[in-house]
Amino acid sequence: MISGGAIIGQYYPVGSFVHSLDPRAKILISVIFMIVLFVGNNFYAFAVTGVFAVLAITLSKIPWKVLIRGLRPIVFIMSFTIILHLFLTPGQAIFEIGPLRATWAGLVQGMFIGVRLIILIMFTSLLTLTTSPIELTDGLEDILKPFSRMGVPAHEIAMMMTIALRFIPTLLEEADRIMKAQMARGADFESGNMVQRSKSLVPLLVPLFVSAFRRADDLAMAMEARCYRGGEGRTRMRELNLSTNDYFAFGLTIVMSALVVYTRVRFGPVIPRGAV
Amino acid sequence: MTMVDEAWGLEAKRVFYRYEVDETHKVLALAGVDFEVSQGEFVVVLGPNGSGKSTLAKHFNALLLPDDGDVWIFGMNTKDSESTWEIRRSAGMVFQNPDNQLVATVVEEDVAFGPENLGVKPQDIRELVANALEAVGMEAFNRHAPHHLSGGQKQRVAIAGILAMKPKCIILDEPTAMLDPAGREEVMKTIKGLNEEMGITIIHITHFMDEALYADRVIVMNEGQIVMQGTPKTVFGQSHIISQIGLDVPPVGKLSQELCLAGINIDPGALTVDELVDELCQLKSGI
Amino acid sequence: MPIEVRNLTHTYMQGTISEVTAIFDINFRIDDGEFIGLIGATGSGKSTLIQHLNGLLKPSSGTVLVDGVDIWSKGVSLKKVRQKIGLVFQYPEQQVFEETVYDDIAFGPKNLGYSQKEVEGQVEEACELVGLDRELLSRSPFELSGGQVRRVAIAGILAIKPKVLILDEPTAGLDPRGRREILDNIKNLHETGISVILVSHNMDDVARLCERIMVLDKGKLVADGPAREVFSQGRFLESIDLKPPDVTVLMEKLRDRGWAVRNDVLTVEEACAEIVKELQRRGVAGAI
Structure with a gap:
């Protein structure tokens, strides 16, 4: 009935330097950051990217609490990766459990991957936390536009994202209502084994799909009635303009990238080849 | 010819329309409808389910084209494909389900959708959107998400979305069917205001008999034909015909x-x- | 099958910033065979309240007793409760999913473990109650008209043989004939002995059909009594964004102008008789 609560990575509306940046700048910086993060192959690189991330987070005024909460879903994957590396990397043993041998090299390697994941998740979630869905789609559409000559449907992708965002809450509410309506007819969504449970979803999914198709039909007609005919000749109310802040952010990003490349050349990988 | 000529108003001439139920079966939805609306009129169309009133409405927006006969919108024939967009701009359409006609996640973005499609300059869109929202009394909600609004508010946003295209006429296809009484009143007062203050022609289709009281002229449809028309008084005065076709006084x-x-x-x-x-x-x- | 609600409060998203208390400290009792109209502006908590009566929502505090038993106490089967108390949601046609009308109506009784023979009997009975043509049973529900599918959906609840039937806006979106037919069905159902709770925005319908009216405003039960009594409080109803039936408003306005007419009339016929009586008393009608 009432959808809400803070969803991880959901737009966090406070005014800040990062919020005010052009969405295209934020998308591009995020992409560059991801690449740089994987170019960096030692802990010095992390020092650079880490400082950059901390700076961005501080400037965004997003509480650390929110960002740390966002890490929760990946705790399992992270521990799994670390353990995997710990045991599967050859090298000098720390301890042994049966046939499994934990190594120093594995520990370093595991920690390295773990830190990389944490920085990655924190920084990229900053993009969705500081950019409203509309800005995000606008930005994406604009970035993809040059590729539309190569057949990338930039406008269509953005329109699909907008419509999806618009209808997610509506469909969630609808799913809740249909589920209750079927429960009023004795349907049981909670007990039984896997097969029974997936079968019990039919009375929920069929009406939900029927309704979604009807909505799509209605919406298509309403869009047509409002003179929609694709991206051709269309203008936008919201104009994207790069400001000095955006150039400043780009500048910082370039400096950060250069430093990371330097650490790679100067110090080499965290575990030098042949060190084990 | 793609010029809006207000003197013409809207006109349906002996319109026939069949739709396919399945491959072998066709149903006659409109059986020779003759209908004229002059600029500035407030017309309410009544009729039971399946009487063809929605089908007729879609003809006025060039969403459907007649099998036989012609529909003229401000001097443009809906069959002339070059006029389609100008017809849709000048005779805008609002639909029944308030959820299924809002496109964007923010009210003002949604209202901007029409002008954006028409290629209006960004600066001008801002002004159109602000004026349209003000006309329906929703200016305070411009940054809200549509799914947090009430049904009546959503319909007013939908009306604003049409207004932003500067139409001469708005066709409303059962816009109040899914609303509560408060929402219905909001919508009716809004369109009455647009009619009186901005001179916009209104064609309002409804199941609610009391909404006919807002009209200058009431059209009653049954089985694809117009069976009665006149002021609310004369129409409801013929209570035997009203109840015969399943409507109410x-x-x-x-x-x-x-x-x-x-x-x-x-x-x-x-x-x-x-x-x-x-x-x-x-x-x-x-x- | 008496239903008793004691100190019922429901808060959505409890413990979060978006916490909303939808209904607050509600108390009432419904006895067998009653015909109740539940009215209130949108957002007054009607939907939340009715979903408690068959255990679709769990009270934040307070209890719901069906047949004297707290439905949330240990050992009570909610399925059984939902069988006794049928709830027809708004736009119930949106819940149909089976390939044939028969299968869809049979969904409820099958879930509740009736034998095939019993299911057949109950489906037929339900069809009869809502006036659904038997020929439709083998058709796909998706081919039917709006009014017909709605009756299929209502039959789907009736087929589980509830003792109490709750309907949330059963006539929403229908044309006048469809509305009348559904309301006639409901009236007939009530005459078979089922208790009915009708949630509606249409005051004329509620005034015409229901014996007892419960009024919700901002989550509180602000009035509960015979229809005549509740609807005679025109000013009060208007103050909580409800529009009393037109005839009641008319009588109120005539009283303002010094007419000695009752303000608790509920139907056109009653109003007509009352006005004629007053005109005769004034010696006007006699003069014609």
């Missing part, structure tokens, strides 16, 4: 008619509470 209208039958000397066409109260009180002072 509003309660106060019914009461006026019953009082007349009981031998009370009042106007049987009184349809609103205030009208009937005045009639009855006049009666008293007349003695």
Whole structure:
């Protein structure tokens, strides 16, 4: 009935330097950051990217609490990766459990991957936390536009994202209502084994799909009635303009990238080849 | 010819339309409809389910084209594909389900959708959107998400979305069917205001008999044809035809008619509470 | 099958910033065979309240007793409760999913473990109650008209043989004939002995059909009594964004102008008789 609560990575509306940046700048910086993060192959690189991330987070005024909460879903994957590396990397043993041998090299390697994941998740979630869905789609559409000559449907992708965002809450509410309506007819969504449970979803999914198709039909007609005919000749109310802040952010990003490349050349990988 | 000529108004000439139920089966939805609306009129179309009123509405927006006959919108024939966009701009359409016609996640973005499609300059869109939202009294909600609005508010946003295209006429296809009484009143007052203050032609399709009281002219459809038209008074005065096709006379209208039958000397066409109260009180002072 | 609600409060998203209390400290009792109209502006908590009566929502505090038993106490089967108390949601046609009308109506009784023979009997009975043509049973529900599918959906609840039937806006979106037919069905159902709770925005319908009216405003039960009594409080109803039936408003306005008419009339016929009587008393009608 009432959808809400803070969803991880959901737009966090406070005014800040990062919020005010052009969405295209934020998308591009995020992409560059991801690449740089994987170019960096030692802990010095992390020092650079880490400082950059901390700076961005501080400037965004997003509480650390929110960002740390966002890490929760990946705790399992992270521990799994670390353990995997710990045991599967050859090298000098720390301890042994049966046939499994934990190594120093594995520990370093595991920690390295773990830190990389944490920085990655924190920084990229900053993009969705500081950019409203509309800005995000606008930005994406604009970035993809040059590729539309190569057949990338930039406008269509953005329109699909907008419509999806618009209808997610509506469909969630609808799913809740249909589920209750079927429960009023004795349907049981909670007990039984896997097969029974997936079968019990039919009375929920069929009406939900029927309704979604009807909505799509209605919406298509309403869009047509409002003179929609694709991206051709269309203008936008919201104009994207790069400001000095955006150039400043780009500048910082370039400096950060250069430093990371330097650490790679100067110090080499965290575990030098042949060190084990 | 793609020029809006206001003097023309809207016109349907002997319109026939069949739709396919399945491959072998076709149903006649419109059976020779002749219909004229002049600029500035407020017309309400009544009719039971399946009487063809929605089909007719879609003809006015070039969403459907007649199998036979012609539909002229401000001097443009809907069959002329070059005029399609100008027809849709000048005769905008609002639909029944308030959820299924809002495109964007923010009210003002949604209202901007029409002008954006028309390629209006960004600066001008801002102004169109602000004016449209103000006209429907939703300016305070410009940054809200549509799914947090009430049904009546969503419909007003949908109306604003049409207004932003500067139409001459708005066709509303059962816009109140899914609303509560408060929402219905909001919508009716809004469109009445647009009609009176901005001179916008209104064609309002509805199941609610009391909404016909807002109209200059009521059209009653049944089985793909227009069976009656006139002022609300004359239409509801023919209560036998109204009930024959499964419609209703509003309660106060019914009461006026019953009082007349009981031998009370009042106007049987009184349809609103205030009208009937005045009639009855006049009666008293007349003695 | 008496239903008793004691100190019922429901808060959505409890413990979060978006916490909303939808209904607050509600108390009432419904006895067998009653015909109740539940009215209130949108957002007054009607939907939340009715979903408690068959255990679709769990009270934040307070209890719901069906047949004297707290439905949330240990050992009570909610399925059984939902069988006794049928709830027809708004736009119920949106819940149909089976390939044939028969299968869809049979969904409820099958879930509740009736034998095939019993299911057949109950489906037929339900069809009869809502006036659904038997020929439609083998058709796909998706081919039917709006009014017909709605009756299929209502039959789907009736087929589980509830003792109490709750309907949330059963006539929403229908044309006048469809509305009348559904309301006639409901009236007939009530006459078979089922208790009915009708949630509606249409005051004329509620005034015409229901014996007892419960009024919700901002989550509180602000009035509960015979229809005549509740609807005679025109000013009060208007103050909580409800529009009393037109005939009631008319009588109120005539009283303002010094007419000695009752303000608790509910139907056109009653209003007509009352006005004629007053005119005769004044010697006007006699003069005609």
